[in-house]
Amino acid sequence: MTDARTSRRTLLAATTALIGLSGTASARTVHGLPWTSNEVYPPAEARPGPWLFFTADEAAAVEAIVDRLIPADELGPGGKDAGCAVFIDRQLAGPYGRCEGMYMQGPFPPNPLPTQGFQSSVAFASAYRQGLAALAAHVGRSFGGRKVQQLSGEELDRLLTSMEKRETNTPEFNASGLFDLIHNNTMEGFFADPIYGGNRDMAGWKLLGFPGTRYDYRDVIARPNRRYELPPVSLLGRPDWNRGGRG
Amino acid sequence: MRRLPRKDAVIIGLGWTGAIMGWELCQAGLQVVALERGPWRDTASDFNIGTAPDELRYGIRGELFLNNSQDTVTARNTVDQLALPIRKWGSFLPGNGVGGAGVHWNGHTWRFLPSDFLMRSHYLQKYGEGVFPENHTIQDWGVTYDELEPYYDKFEYLAGISGQAGNVKGEILPGGNPFEGWRERAYPTPPLKMQHAQNLFSRAATELGFKPFPMPSGNISQAYTNPLGVTLAPCTYCGFCERFGCANYSKSSPQTTVLPVLMRHPGFEARVQCEVVRVLKSADGKTATGVVYIDAQGEEWEQPADLVIMAAYQLWNVRLMLYSGIGRPYDPSTGEGVVGKNYAYQANSAVNGFFDSSHAFNHWAGAGSLGITADEYNGDNFDHSGLNFVGGANINCTSFHARPISARPIPPGTPRWGSAWKKATRENYGSFANVGSQGCNMSYRDNYLDLDPTYKDRLGRPLLRMTFDFKANEERMSAYVTDKMVPIMRAMGAKQIVANPKKGPWNVVPYQTTHNTGGAIMGDNPRTSAVNKYLQVWDMPNVFVLGASAFPQNAGYNPTGTVGALTYHAAEAITKQYLKNPGQPLVQA
Ligand SMILES: Cc1cc2nc3c(=O)[nH]c(=O)nc-3n(C[C@H](O)[C@H](O)[C@H](O)COP(=O)(O)OP(=O)(O)OC[C@H]3O[C@@H](n4cnc5c(N)ncnc54)[C@H](O)[C@@H]3O)c2cc1C
Ligand code: SF4
Numbered sequence: 001m002t003d004a005r006t007s008r009r010t011l012l013a014a015t016t017a018l019i020g021l022s023g024t025a026s027a028r029t030v031h032g033l034p035w036t037s038n039e040v041y042p043p044a045e046a047r048p049g050p051w052l053f054f055t056a057d058e059a060a061a062v063e064a065i066v067d068r069l070i071p072a073d074e075l076g077p078g079g080k081d082a083g084c085a086v087f088i089d090r091q092l093a094g095p096y097g098r099c100e101g102m103y104m105q106g107p108f109p110p111n112p113l114p115t116q117g118f119q120s121s122v123a124f125a126s127a128y129r130q131g132l133a134a135l136a137a138h139v140g141r142s143f144g145g146r147k148v149q150q151l152s153g154e155e156l157d158r159l160l161t162s163m164e165k166r167e168t169n170t171p172e173f174n175a176s177g178l179f180d181l182i183h184n185n186t187m188e189g190f191f192a193d194p195i196y197g198g199n200r201d202m203a204g205w206k207l208l209g210f211p212g213t214r215y216d217y218r219d220v221i222a223r224p225n226r227r228y229e230l231p232p233v234s235l236l237g238r239p240d241w242n243r244g245g246r247g
Numbered sequence: 248m249r250r251l252p253r254k255d256a257v258i259i260g261l262g263w264t265g266a267i268m269g270w271e272l273c274q275a276g277l278q279v280v281a282l283e284r285g286p287w288r289d290t291a292s293d294f295n296i297g298t299a300p301d302e303l304r305y306g307i308r309g310e311l312f313l314n315n316s317q318d319t320v321t322a323r324n325t326v327d328q329l330a331l332p333i334r335k336w337g338s339f340l341p342g343n344g345v346g347g348a349g350v351h352w353n354g355h356t357w358r359f360l361p362s363d364f365l366m367r368s369h370y371l372q373k374y375g376e377g378v379f380p381e382n383h384t385i386q387d388w389g390v391t392y393d394e395l396e397p398y399y400d401k402f403e404y405l406a407g408i409s410g411q412a413g414n415v416k417g418e419i420l421p422g423g424n425p426f427e428g429w430r431e432r433a434y435p436t437p438p439l440k441m442q443h444a445q446n447l448f449s450r451a452a453t454e455l456g457f458k459p460f461p462m463p464s465g466n467i468s469q470a471y472t473n474p475l476g477v478t479l480a481p482c483t484y485c486g487f488c489e490r491f492g493c494a495n496y497s498k499s500s501p502q503t504t505v506l507p508v509l510m511r512h513p514g515f516e517a518r519v520q521c522e523v524v525r526v527l528k529s530a531d532g533k534t535a536t537g538v539v540y541i542d543a544q545g546e547e548w549e550q551p552a553d554l555v556i557m558a559a560y561q562l563w564n565v566r567l568m569l570y571s572g573i574g575r576p577y578d579p580s581t582g583e584g585v586v587g588k589n590y591a592y593q594a595n596s597a598v599n600g601f602f603d604s605s606h607a608f609n610h611w612a613g614a615g616s617l618g619i620t621a622d623e624y625n626g627d628n629f630d631h632s633g634l635n636f637v638g639g640a641n642i643n644c645t646s647f648h649a650r651p652i653s654a655r656p657i658p659p660g661t662p663r664w665g666s667a668w669k670k671a672t673r674e675n676y677g678s679f680a681n682v683g684s685q686g687c688n689m690s691y692r693d694n695y696l697d698l699d700p701t702y703k704d705r706l707g708r709p710l711l712r713m714t715f716d717f718k719a720n721e722e723r724m725s726a727y728v729t730d731k732m733v734p735i736m737r738a739m740g741a742k743q744i745v746a747n748p749k750k751g752p753w754n755v756v757p758y759q760t761t762h763n764t765g766g767a768i769m770g771d772n773p774r775t776s777a778v779n780k781y782l783q784v785w786d787m788p789n790v791f792v793l794g795a796s797a798f799p800q801n802a803g804y805n806p807t808g809t810v811g812a813l814t815y816h817a818a819e820a821i822t823k824q825y826l827k828n829p830g831q832p833l834v835q836a
Binding site: 096114157193204213222228 | 291292293295296297298299300301302303304307308314315316319322323324328329331332333334335337440441442443446481483484485486487494495606607608609611612649650651652655663664665666669670672673676677701702703752753754755756
């Protein structure tokens with residue numbers, strides 16, 4: 001998300017460098033606001049298409065999992081149809097997957113306090129790669145050579161429950177860590193703006209009744225405690241506007 | 248390292264305090280340069296309405312905050328533990344770039360109570376020595392509320408704060424906070440409009456004998472032009488406020504109140520993506536001669552200046568002082584030294600209420616400071632005899648957002664996934680409300696900041712190390728105040744209530760507040776404080792350290808109103824007194 005930065009942001013810094021290079025005695029003062037009209041920094045939009053990070057097998061496993069975490073039911077679509085796996089794939093292929101911006105220097109002592117938060121040397125993309133491989137191996141052993149995506153809904157629910165409850169953890173397989181990671185990213189995908197590939201048709205927002213990015217609710221404030229009837233809007237607008245069904 | 252031409256003043260950091268001080272010094276005729284380690288940011292480009300309301304980007308991934316890879320702190324709860332780096336911000340979210348954390352704050356804009364400034368002497372006189380917690384290092388501020396009142400006023404009028412006065416020149420006004428210190432005049436703009444939750448809270452709290460009042464807000468209720476001629480527009484209750492820049496020019500920030508005039512001032516220059524790495528000292532160590540900074544290309548520069556203003560935010564002020572050898576570092580084993588001493592935070596609590604589905608709270612139509620507050624159990628507004636703690640908390644009911652990744656409360660015991668989760672999520676999203684408390688945090692001998700022995704930043708310099716925990720005083724205070732909040736929630740009509748008083752150990756992961764305080768505290772004695780009441784370093788008179796680093800301990804309010812007042816108080820002392828006699832201490836030790 002930070003790739004789109006243009007030179008405008010460094011403009012003032014560059015000015016300083018110039019002073020130094022030319023060696024002039026009087027510093028050049030920057031006057032006014034260095035603003036260029038129509039300059040904005042849109043997010044990197046997730047495009048439809050092939051998987052960017054997942055292998056076909058990983059993707060199938062993740063799609064199966066997100067669809068159990070958020071099942072399709074009478075309340076609306078499930079995690080798979082809402083694009084949660086696509087969301088996760090695009091996130092892992094980008095700066096998030098590399099833990100860009102995080103402090104990733106060692107040492108990494110083995111037993112951090114529970115109050116000290118994330119203390120792993122493994123960035124999220126690698127954590128998925130290693131974790132999904134360990135999960136595939138575990139499922140192969142425990143379910144007669146089958147794959148995650150070949151388990152029945154009930155079997156998968158039982159597996160996910162045991163992972164969540166730390167019952168599947170072994171020294172080689174941090175199953176609860178993998179569960180928490182996928183759970184967290186699935187929820188992000190289901191509820192983030194559709195521009196990132198999940199929350200397709202704003203399914204997550206419709207489930208809640210969240211109106212999205214409308215930004216001006218003075219009409220709502222004027223009359224508290226009334227149910228809001230207007231449909232949600234995303235950064236992509238609405239499907240019935242002009243985006244040919246996207247959003 | 249190349250040397251640049253001298254400036255009258257160099258300001259480290261262009262956030263709330265740096266911008267205000269920059270303007271005041273320029274008005275006094277000084278040539279000023281501000282060095283800011285983050286990028287330039289302006290409303291039209293960086294908080295554009297087409298990109299601003301993006302929860303994942305700003306609320307979750309935190310694009311506006313400082314990258315931990317650039318600078319972070321290590322943390323532990325007690326002195327015998329190994330501190331580890333905060334690899335991704337959680338508990339607090341330091342700002343980065345022009346505007347600082349003022350870009351993405353919530354805007355709750357408070358004055359501390361008169362008794363808060365006399366935390367030691369007031370309580371000692373009223374309750375005796377026994378009231379103070381074990382190992383405390385509580386101190387008076389060295390400045391009184393009465394002295395600060397004109398500067399609170401100045402900050403509120405700069406920022407256009409929306410609120411209802413409770414005490415104008417001693418006259419208690421209906422609808423305001425009856426406990427607040429006197430104010431010369433009313434708030435510049437009227438309070439925000441309230442939501443369903445605040446209406447329920449007001450009614451319930453009033454029935455229970457509280458005197459609720461609108462939270463003073465830096466989200467502005469109506470168009471307002473400040474004394475600098477900069478105009479803010481009315482808040483539209485967009486629900487993307489805290490952690491986000493405002494696309495409407497409605498949130499008080501350096502961008503919406505000072506920068507438009509400051510950037511045009513001929514005496515002012517800003518250099519962004521320039522990180523100050525050290526303050527330089529004269530050979531005798533008695534004066535600062537300027538700063539060293541690294542620009543975006545990694546080049547090192549020396550910027551000589553007569554006056555050095557540290558405005559880098561509480562944490563980074565303290566870190567720069569420790570690096571640069573300004574003031575004597577604090578040693579918790581002896582209690583000697585001052586820099587790093589009295590680090591404190593904020594002890595918050597929450598009472599969550601699940602209501603039946605007839606309620607439409609619509610918290611997504613919210614604003615950062617949209618809320619109602621009751622101050623009956625804050626500071627010394629209530630009798631502490633026999634309570635076994637000092638201080639208190641403000642009680643509030645806010646509607647500041649219902650962003651769907653982070654605000655989907657479900658009753659305890661509900662599964663975190665699957666159809667049952669989905670159903671509970673849908674049912675409770677619109678019918679949940681919360682009553683919160685913003686609690687004080689006292690200071691202790693073993694809550695402090697120093698340099699980490701192991702972990703380094705990208706330039707190979709030691710990180711700041713934070714040793715901090717919530718202590719018995721804060722836990723007792725929080726339990727007591729949270730107990731008072733539960734009946735309000737019950738009277739509001741919640742069908743299920745979950746109370747979460749503050750308890751240790753402090754955890755770096757869940758967001759609590761970006762209200763880090765202390766480490767370069769103010770006071771009336773150089774042995775026990777780093778700066779005098781004008782925020783001037785006791786043993787280096789041409790250095791001033793702005794921000795909540797000056798708080799000897801934290802009160803039951805958000806800090807920025809007081810940070811702003813202290814900045815104006817310091818600015819006036821610099822421009823009216825110091826500049827007549829530069830290099831001299833404004834207070835005799
Ligand atoms: C999410 C959030 C919500 C908040 N809500 C509230 C609220 O409701 N009410 C309230 O009172 N307060 C609130 N705050 C706190 C408020 O934002 C701060 O108190 C205020 O911004 C402090 O002003 P400052 O000038 O000290 O620091 P900042 O405004 O953060 O400015 C410091 C600047 O210094 C720069 N800097 C740091 N180190 C260096 C260096 N070495 N070289 C150059 N530049 C440097 C930083 O990049 C930054 O821009 C909130 C903060 C956050 C993050
Ligand atoms: S809530 Fe109001 S002040 Fe805050 S970002 Fe939205 S419009 Fe701006």
